[in-house]
Amino acid sequence: MSSFTKSAQQWATFARSWYLIDARMQPPGKIATMCAIRLQGKHKPIYHALSDVGDHVVVMNSRHIAFSGNKWEQKMYSSHTQYPGGFKQVTATQLHLKDPKAIVKLAVYGMLPRNLSRRTMMQRLHLFPEDDLPEDILLNLTEELPQPREIPRRLNEYSQEEREAFPTLWTP
């Protein structure tokens, strides 16, 4: 790579990549941190806040994210319509049913730095509720990132041999 011309090297260094993240059965917070790091460009050694080195991130299956604990019932998203008496509070479930992309979008929005580049970075985040992505985005993708959380398997997804091989405390 050092044998290329300087202009080609610079083009390769500052090119904007497209990352794909599958959010099925993943906690939205962990997805959002991965997105925020790559949208800002903090995963690159050439990072600078003013240099606009962020990449595009495509998140698919945002309808199938998985909160841990009781957050689906207890986490509240608040907003105000600016009219008197217009304070609205919805639970995570209600918000997710109304708009399946909103939870991940709000999580990423809160993790980006509070400056004027935040809106540009949000424009580079592409959210899809299911895994059917449009053609032009599929053509742009360069890398798929590994999922942050290992998806646990249900009991009926284990084969009979694995079930027998699992250590038991006592035999009845």
Added chain:
Amino acid sequence: MVFLTLSCWIRNRGPDRYWKVQEVLSNARHFRGRKNRCYSLAVRAVRRAFVYATKARKIKRRNMRTLWISRIAAASREHGMKYPALMHNLVKSSVEVNRRVLSDLAITEPKSFLSLAKLARAGQQEGFGAALGDGKEPPGVFSRIVTLQ
């Protein structure tokens, strides 16, 4: 009385007010609003700007260091290590490379940075082995009693 006619009472005020005003306004030309045109507003704005510039000389050093640290963290995560682990193991291996040089290496000499990351990774694994293992020295290491002066 010295001034006997009216014309001799007229005082000659300073001839160079224009240049004194331009001295201040030239520092304010890139400001927003009337501060870049009107002298009274510009004087206050220019004084604040100079105060900020004086204070910023110390803050610049702090900002540069945070920038180096975030760049080194990004590069070390590319190689599977985290920044605190990298720095601690480099210090333990008595590699006294400062953050400025490390961040420049990460940008322009990626292979050298990779070799430093591998050195730190080896030190980290040795530390894990010493902490979790059975207290025996790993084979091939003849002295671990090397400390920084």
